[in-house]
Every structure is written in structure tokens, then in C-alpha cells.
Amino acid sequence: MTAGFGLERLGLWSLRHTRVMAVLAVILTLLSGWAASKLEFQSNIREIFKSNAADYAVLEDMIAHFPATEHDVIAVVEGDLFRPDTLEDLRTLHLELVLLDDVDAVTSVFSAYRPPNENGDLAALIPADLSPLDEAGFDHLRRDLLAHPLVTDKLLAKDGRLALFVVSLAPGVTALEAVRAKVDEIRGLGTETLTGTGATVRYTGMPQIRLTIVDALQRDQKIFRIVGFFIGIFLTWLFFRRLSYVIVVAVPVLTAIVWQLGAMWLLGQSVNIITAVVPTLVMVLSFSDGLHMMFAAARNRENGMSVRDAVEASVIDVGPAAALTSLTTTLALLSLAVVPHPYIAGFGLAGAIGATIAFFGVIFLFPLLAVAVLNRVDGTTAAFEHxxxxxxxxxxxxxxxxxxxxxxxxxxxxxxxxxxxxxxxxxxxxxxxxxxxxxxxxxDALIGVSRIDATLAGSGTMAVYLTMPEGQDALAPESLSLIAEAQKVLAADPMIGTTWSLQDVVDWYESGQRPTGSAAAFLAENREHLARRVIGADGRSALVTGYFPNSDAAALLPVIERLENGLDTLRAAHPDATIRLTGFxxxxxxxxxxxxxxxxxxxxxxxxxxxxxxxxxxxxxxxxxxxxxxxxxxxxxxxxxxxxxxxxxxxxxxxxxxxxxxxxxxxxxxxxxxxxxxxxxxxxxxxxxxxxxxxxxxxxxxxxxxxxxxxxxxxxxxxxxxxxxxxxxxxxxxxxxxxxxxxxxxxxxxxxxxxxxxxxxx
The missing domain is CATH 1.20.1640.10 (Multidrug efflux transporter AcrB transmembrane domain)
Known part of the structure; x- marks a missing residue:
């Protein structure tokens, strides 16, 4: 048995059955090309951390009850916003966004209302007629908005020069092209409405992040494959100085890439941030094996062998090493497949299959092409030496x-x-x-996030996900008390810039002229709207969200530990309720x-x-x-x-x-x-x-x-x-x-x- 465990004999079989191998290669390449055309792009960054861990299960459960967090397109508007004409244009934008199909809700400064009067009537904080307001009036309006619990540190910067419009897409808008069409429509409205105001608008949020990642992946795929392939061809020609040698080395490379992409589709995989490099990996591995084979064949030709004998000798001499290198690379990639995260394991499997395909592409096609092409050219001199x-x-x-x-x-x-x-x-x-x-x-997605981090409480979120005991409604007094306690735990941490929960709605409502305790009826009437953010559709769950500037994992782990310790006290006091800290x-x-x-x-x-x-x-x-x-x-x-x-x-x-x-x-x-x-x-x-x-x-x-x-x-x-x-x-x-x-x-x-x-x- 050779160092390649006899796998190099596949090349000798190809050498003896060139026509059969040629037909099989053409059929397999055509089928793989068809399969490769159906490959899709994966853009959900949550998938990176998908696993069977309890943390991920809690996150999935929370998203199922509060889906708005996954479907928010966030327009980040900056400029001199507190001018009469600009505010009117922003109001128009808010209303136009509300009227779009497949938009469930729009939240902005125009969603803010004053606390109810004694009759329970609500008035918008931003009046319908702005003409009576002078400079002092606009400054007072800005201060009123910043004092509103919905707005402060969440929707409007303290200097009034940055505002957010949170557009919640319908949960059914999940297909990538549907998301792209809706985001493009939102962008079009923003451009049309704000042109001439001097305001700039950028878009972020999970739907925009998905589109940004896919666009970058598509661009990368073109560059990696095309540029990388032509670099390999050029260097091969530069080394051997013979077009025939370049053809013999390059064709198996291109074929292996097509086979690998087809295999990815066959295995139900998609192109994501890390599997995007697999075709490039297959390309360089194929080039490397092909160069070693071609170098040995060229040396054999220089020593006077016929083309067939030179190719056969190169397969016998270099084939075992090529087989062993393929095996070691495959094993290295398979080591990733045992990591208990499907994202990484899937990449390991795709890479291992790609490394194997790279070897098979060369060991089967190199002998076939070398005999077919080199028999048609003259010369036994090792051109690379000249x-x-x-x-x-x-x-x-x-x-x-x-x-x-x-x-x-x-x-x-x-x-x-x-x-x-x-x-x-x-x-x-x-x-x-x-x-x-x-x-x-x-x-736009990253700049928008960075601007939110710099001017508001932050784009990062940590949530306390509460499930009340069986039979206890989330609007019951006992539930509201638990929500308030959970919010205090979040707000007490120095990392958390601001918080938002059902308790903020209660405090806002009762800060008006209505009597204490009257908020319950208002909450019941508006349950459906509140269910988007703070109450679950099941009626028993509630969400308390804390906002903070985005940070790396090392900085967040101590924060998570502090919050968990604070919630442990709450769990002990409310053993019948389920209290979980979660968030992406x-x-x-x-x-x-x-x-x-x-x-x-x-x-x-x-x-x-x-x-x-x-x-x-x-x-x-x-x-x-x-x-x-x-x-x-x-x-x-x-x-x-x-x-x-x-x-x-x-x-x-x-x-x-x-x-x-x-x-x-x-x-x-x-x-x-x-x-x-x-x-x-x-x-x-x-x-x-x-x-x-x-x-x-x-x-x-x-x-x-x-x-x-x-x-x-x-x-x-x-x-x-x-x-x-x-x-x-x-x-x-x-x-x-x-x-x-x-x-x-x-x-x-x-x-x-x-x-x-x-x-x-x-």
C-alpha cells in the first residue's frame, strides 16, 4: 500500500479509460452546473450561533412571541430636524410609511402622545399645525419629546439632530427578494420625501443587514472565483511558459469548483459568510495538486519519456502524496464538523467535501487532459527553467x-x-x-448602527423575558409589579443606557390627569398594539428591554453575569413565574x-x-x-x-x-x-x-x-x-x-x- 492508500490508482484508471472518463466528467459537470445555479445565500447572522443550547432556545421562543424585533427596518435620519418644513416632511414620511402594504407599524417621534386629560383623550406631542411655533417653541417641543419615555434615548438624540423611524414589516415578509422589494420601497419614500431638506437618511435593522450581507457575498463570490482563477492561470503560464500546460492544470480546477458548488446544493447548504470561501479553497487546492502533477510530468518529458509514460509516472510518483494531502486537508476540515454549531459544522462538511472533490477533479482529469493535449504539442524541454x-x-x-x-x-x-x-x-x-x-x-447598515450607538442609548439590546404563572394575565397588577422589578434590575446596570417595558406605558399614562390605577383599562384596549413590543400574543408573556452601545463579547459577559445575579433574587421571590435573560x-x-x-x-x-x-x-x-x-x-x-x-x-x-x-x-x-x-x-x-x-x-x-x-x-x-x-x-x-x-x-x-x-x- 502506498502513502496515498492506493487512491492514485484512480488516475491510472482514467488514463486507461479516457473516453469513459470524458463522458462521465461532462455529464457530472453539466448536472453540477445546474445544481449550482440553484444555490441560495444565507444572510441571517443569528444562524451563526444556532445550536441546541438553552440560550438559543430561549431566544427563539422570545422571537416567536415578539417577532417585531426581527422585522424592523430602521431609518436613521440626521440633520436640522426641528425646522417647520423639515418636521412637516418627516411627518409626511411617517404617514406614507404607515400606508405601505406589508407594514405592520411605524414608530417615530410622531408616535408620541401627551398623557391623557381627565376625559382620557390623547393629543399628539407634535401638533398638527406647526406655524404658531417660533424658535423657542421648537426648542420647547424638542424638550417635551426628550422627556417622553417612548422617545428619550430611543428615537431622538438629545441635540435633536438625529431621529429614528422604526418600520415593522409584516411577519410574512421573510423571503429575501420580498424583503429587498419592501426595503427599496421604503428607501424610495425616504429619498422622495426628504430631498431638499438637507437631512440624510441611512437604513439599518435586521432586514437591511440581511440584504447588506447578501450583496457583499455576491460581490465577493465573483471576485474570489474570477480573480483567483485568473491569478492561478497567469502564474501557471509564467512558470511553465506553455499554454498547453496551463490548459491541463486549469480545466480540472474549473471543473472541481463546479462540482463542489453542485454538491453544496445537493446537501441542502447555502452560501454564507464562511462557506463563501469554499470555492476559493477548492480552487487553490486543485491548482496546487495540478502544479505538482504537471511539474513531475514535465520533468519526465525532459528525461525523454513519451507523453503517456510521463503522465503515468507522474501519477505513480506524485499521486500518493496528492492523495495523502487531500486526506489530511479533509480531516482538518472534518474536525470542524464535530463543533456543536450547525453553522460551523456545515462549513466543515462543505470544506471537507470540497477538498475531496479537488483531489478527484485532478486525479481523474489531469491524466485524461495531459495525454489529450500534450500529444498535440512538441517539446520535451522543461520550459520553466528558461x-x-x-x-x-x-x-x-x-x-x-x-x-x-x-x-x-x-x-x-x-x-x-x-x-x-x-x-x-x-x-x-x-x-x-x-x-x-x-x-x-x-x-448604511453599519453606519446606522454606529450613529445609534454614538447618539442614543445604543443599538445593542438585552431583554428580560417574563412568562407569568398559568392563569395570570400579563396586565394583572401582580404581573405589572414583576415587570417593574425586572426593569429596575436592568436599569441599575451601568452598561444599560435606557429601558423600555409595559411599566413605562403605565407611568406615562398615569402622569396625566387620569386617576392612579386607571391605566389598566387603557392597556386592555390597546393590547394588540402593545403586543408588538412589550406583551406577548399569548397574554402571559412580557418583555423588558435594555439598550446599550454595541460591545464585543468579552465586555458583555460581565454584564450578563451581573444581570443574572440580580434576576436570581427576583426568581427566588417569584418562583411561579419564568424569568429569563435573553437577546441576540x-x-x-x-x-x-x-x-x-x-x-x-x-x-x-x-x-x-x-x-x-x-x-x-x-x-x-x-x-x-x-x-x-x-x-x-x-x-x-x-x-x-x-x-x-x-x-x-x-x-x-x-x-x-x-x-x-x-x-x-x-x-x-x-x-x-x-x-x-x-x-x-x-x-x-x-x-x-x-x-x-x-x-x-x-x-x-x-x-x-x-x-x-x-x-x-x-x-x-x-x-x-x-x-x-x-x-x-x-x-x-x-x-x-x-x-x-x-x-x-x-x-x-x-x-x-x-x-x-x-x-x-x-
Whole structure:
């Protein structure tokens, strides 16, 4: 059995059955292309933290009872708002929004009413006729609005220059295109109504966030695939200087991408923030395997072999290493599939299938295309040696061999010290998550959130979700008392800027001329409207919401602990009621911390299993031990970068470590495989090692450049999380290249010298 467990024989089968393989490939590609056209985009950031955890179940239950929180489009209007003409235009906007189809409610400063008079009549805070108001009158109106519990710190900034219009879409408007159509309609009204007022308007809220993420993903997909693919083609041509070689390498790459996208649809997956990089991953893996195969075939042609014999020999020599590298990358990605979060597990599965497809695409199609295309062209010279990139890569490989083999002890000590320092910095990284990192920096959605954080109580929310005892209505006096106590717990925390609950409605109503206790009838009459925000449709549940400036997970965890401690006292006093702290920010803070810890465990597991697998496949305990340092160093280096750049450990970066490790270990395997072949040609282990580095070095250089630039396209993403993935991947792959071209040969040299001394002493 070979190091590739015999999987390279698939390439030999393809070589012997070219017509059958060609027909199968065409059929599979057409079917996959059809399936790929049906792939959808996933934009709900709540899905990132979906799990079987109790926190997520509570959040889902709360959203089911209070769905408005998921369907709010928030228009953030800024400017000199307290001018007669501007206020009139804003009133018009409010009324026009109310009249839109599929809009359940609109909440703004025009929703604010004065407390009732003695007859229970209500009057709007902003009068219908603004003409009698002078500058002092408008200033007084602004102060009245800021004193209103619905408005203060929620809908109007203290300086009166920013106001929110909260447009609640009907719960049935969930399909992405329906959401887009409705948001576009809202945007159109805003533009039409406010043009000429000097006011600016931006849109945020969950529906707008969904659209922003999908638009960014669609843009990224085009750039990653097109730019990455043409970078790979250009570098392949630059290295080989033959169009025929480029065709042989590129066609399996393109085919594998189509197969992978079709497989995603077949498995019921969608394109989201992290699965968006899977096609790019398949592309660079296919390019890497294809380059190794093509390099070996070109060398064989240079040695005088026929095209068929050269291709067959390349499959036999390089195929086992390609199979093993595919297996190690697949295992690294499968380690993510055991994380108890469907979002991450789904990505791990998609990536593992993609890595497998990348191998099958090359092992089946490379022999077929190589024989078909190369038989039609003349020449046996290794063209890469005559171009400047060929000369440069050969020269660099020889220098690397001279350094690593000439000074193995120094290289090893420096690498070990560097690994220790970087590992310490990796472990010092704090965990970090902020949902804003899912949004483009210059997007309306993010700017709107940032303006709310800067001028109002904040865009973050934490809610106390109350369910009254069986048979007790949420409007009962006992319920109102419990709601008031829960609100005090929230309001007492210094992180919470302001709160909102049914108690605020009671306080507002009874601050007028109606007698104390008269609010109950008003609440009963307006139950349906209140059910949108503070009372559940079941009649027994109530929501107390606290607002705070958006913060990362590390800052929120102490807040959550303080609030839970405060609510424990309330739970003890009201054992029959169900009192739960919830909200997306809470779930994200707790889940992201746990997720990063689980991802670190899966990364450690992947490293251990894959390094052991290398030893098993190569039947060498030495290979296992010698693989450790060259593959731990790149991960530690990436962790040090995160620490020094203040990114911290995010789930995206740990995923990038896992993927990059799975790819980086490929170079280790190819180095061992080439060393095995060279050892068969010479009895001098040092000479064999020198030939290994100088022969394999050029293709390692060009394949690393393809990997770095291919995955490097992700740094052009509009989404910060995807960009971070790109930064980490590029750094880890570059560090892995130097570890495999310098450190691994140094370790092999030390091991060879130790074995020679041991044999001489016998």
C-alpha cells in the first residue's frame, strides 16, 4: 500500500479509460452546473450561533412571541430636524410609511402622545399645525419629546439632530427578494420625501443587514472565483511558459469548483459568510495538486519519456502524496464538523467535501487532459527553467538547501525559540466577537448602527423575558409589579443606557390627569398594539428591554453575569413565574466564547490526528516527530499576529488556522514523498536531501504563491470577518512555506546525521 492508500490508482484508471472518463466528467459537470445555479445565500447572522443550547432556545421562543424585533427596518435620519418644513416632511414620511402594504407599524417621534386629560383623550406631542411655533417653541417641543419615555434615548438624540423611524414589516415578509422589494420601497419614500431638506437618511435593522450581507457575498463570490482563477492561470503560464500546460492544470480546477458548488446544493447548504470561501479553497487546492502533477510530468518529458509514460509516472510518483494531502486537508476540515454549531459544522462538511472533490477533479482529469493535449504539442524541454521565474525559483531553492542543510542546528534552534514565543502570544489572545464585523465598513447598515450607538442609548439590546404563572394575565397588577422589578434590575446596570417595558406605558399614562390605577383599562384596549413590543400574543408573556452601545463579547459577559445575579433574587421571590435573560447579544457573547474554545480543541485534535496519520501513511515514526515543529510554527505565528494586531481570537481566525494547517501540511507530505524518491536514487542521505529541496523547491514556491494569492483574494472582501480569514490564511501559508523549505530539511539533516553516527558506532 502506498502513502496515498492506493487512491492514485484512480488516475491510472482514467488514463486507461479516457473516453469513459470524458463522458462521465461532462455529464457530472453539466448536472453540477445546474445544481449550482440553484444555490441560495444565507444572510441571517443569528444562524451563526444556532445550536441546541438553552440560550438559543430561549431566544427563539422570545422571537416567536415578539417577532417585531426581527422585522424592523430602521431609518436613521440626521440633520436640522426641528425646522417647520423639515418636521412637516418627516411627518409626511411617517404617514406614507404607515400606508405601505406589508407594514405592520411605524414608530417615530410622531408616535408620541401627551398623557391623557381627565376625559382620557390623547393629543399628539407634535401638533398638527406647526406655524404658531417660533424658535423657542421648537426648542420647547424638542424638550417635551426628550422627556417622553417612548422617545428619550430611543428615537431622538438629545441635540435633536438625529431621529429614528422604526418600520415593522409584516411577519410574512421573510423571503429575501420580498424583503429587498419592501426595503427599496421604503428607501424610495425616504429619498422622495426628504430631498431638499438637507437631512440624510441611512437604513439599518435586521432586514437591511440581511440584504447588506447578501450583496457583499455576491460581490465577493465573483471576485474570489474570477480573480483567483485568473491569478492561478497567469502564474501557471509564467512558470511553465506553455499554454498547453496551463490548459491541463486549469480545466480540472474549473471543473472541481463546479462540482463542489453542485454538491453544496445537493446537501441542502447555502452560501454564507464562511462557506463563501469554499470555492476559493477548492480552487487553490486543485491548482496546487495540478502544479505538482504537471511539474513531475514535465520533468519526465525532459528525461525523454513519451507523453503517456510521463503522465503515468507522474501519477505513480506524485499521486500518493496528492492523495495523502487531500486526506489530511479533509480531516482538518472534518474536525470542524464535530463543533456543536450547525453553522460551523456545515462549513466543515462543505470544506471537507470540497477538498475531496479537488483531489478527484485532478486525479481523474489531469491524466485524461495531459495525454489529450500534450500529444498535440512538441517539446520535451522543461520550459520553466528558461523563464525568469524558473531561474529565480531554482536559485532560491538552492539557497534554501544550502542554509537548511549547511546550518541545521541554527535553523532548528531559531525556529524552536520563535515557535515558543509565538505560541505564548497565541495563548494570550483574548476571545472577541462583535456582530458588526459581519458588515461592510462603509455600509448604511453599519453606519446606522454606529450613529445609534454614538447618539442614543445604543443599538445593542438585552431583554428580560417574563412568562407569568398559568392563569395570570400579563396586565394583572401582580404581573405589572414583576415587570417593574425586572426593569429596575436592568436599569441599575451601568452598561444599560435606557429601558423600555409595559411599566413605562403605565407611568406615562398615569402622569396625566387620569386617576392612579386607571391605566389598566387603557392597556386592555390597546393590547394588540402593545403586543408588538412589550406583551406577548399569548397574554402571559412580557418583555423588558435594555439598550446599550454595541460591545464585543468579552465586555458583555460581565454584564450578563451581573444581570443574572440580580434576576436570581427576583426568581427566588417569584418562583411561579419564568424569568429569563435573553437577546441576540447575550447569545452571541456566550456562544462565541464557547465556539472559539471548541474550535481550538478541534484544531488541536486535527493537528494530532494528521501528524500521526503522516507517520502511519509513510510508515515512519521519525516522520511523525519531524512533522510537529514545522506545522506548529505557522499556527503559532498566526496567533502572534492576531495578538500584536489586537484582532484577538475570533471564530473566523480559528477556522482559518484549521484550514491553513490542513493546506500547509501538504508541503510537508510532498517533501517527505520527494525525499523518499530521492533516497531510492542515492545511498547518500545528505545528497538525497539536497536534491529533494532543489528539485521540489521550485514547485513548492509557485504552488505557495498560487495558494497565497488565491486565498489572498479574500482580503478584498467587504466583510471584515472574511478579510480576517484572508489575512490569517496568507500569513500561516507563508510561514508554512518557510518552515517546510528551511526547517523541515534542517530537521531531516539532523536526523540523517544522527542515524549515520548511530550506525558508525555499532
Amino acid at each position: 523563464g525568469w521565474i524558473g531561474h529565480l525559483s531554482v536559485r532560491l531553492s538552492r539557497q534554501a538547501a544550502a542554509i537548511s542543510i549547511g546550518h541545521p542546528g541554527t535553523v532548528t534552534v531559531v525556529a524552536a525559540v520563535l515557535t515558543a514565543i509565538c505560541a505564548g502570544l497565541y495563548l494570550a489572545n483574548p476571545t472577541y466577537y462583535d456582530y458588526r464585523s459581519n458588515l461592510p465598513v462603509k455600509s 447579544d447575550l447569545v452571541a457573547a456566550r456562544a462565541s466564547t464557547a465556539m472559539i474554545r471548541q474550535l481550538n480543541y478541534s484544531l488541536i485534535g486535527a493537528v494530532v490526528v494528521i501528524i500521526l496519520l503522516i507517520g502511519v501513511a509513510l510508515r515512519s515514526r521519525a516522520a511523525t516527530l519531524l512533522s510537529i515543529l514545522p506545522n506548529v510554527l505557522p499556527i503559532a505565528f498566526g496567533g502572534a499576529f492576531l495578538y500584536l494586531s489586537d484582532f484577538g481570537l475570533q471564530f473566523t481566525s480559528v477556522i482559518a488556522f484549521t484550514i491553513s494547517f490542513g493546506i500547509a501540511v501538504d508541503s510537508t507530505i510532498h517533501m517527505f514523498n520527494r525525499h523518499r524518491l530521492m533516497r531510492a536514487e542515492t545511498s547518500d542521505p545528505i545528497m538525497a536531501l539536497s536534491r529533494t529541496v532543489t528539485t521540489l523547491g521550485p514547485v513548492l514556491i509557485i504552488s505557495t504563491v498560487v495558494l497565497v494569492l488565491g486565498l489572498g483574494t479574500t482580503v478584498t472582501s467587504l466583510l471584515p470577518n472574511v478579510r480576517l480569514y484572508g489575512y490569517v490564511s496568507v500569513l500561516v501559508l507563508m510561514a508554512a512555506f518557510f518552515a517546510n523549505i528551511l526547517l523541515l530539511p534542517a530537521l531531516l539533516t539532523l536526523h540523517a546525521r544522527w542515524r549515520m553516527r548511530r550506525e558508525q558506532s555499532r
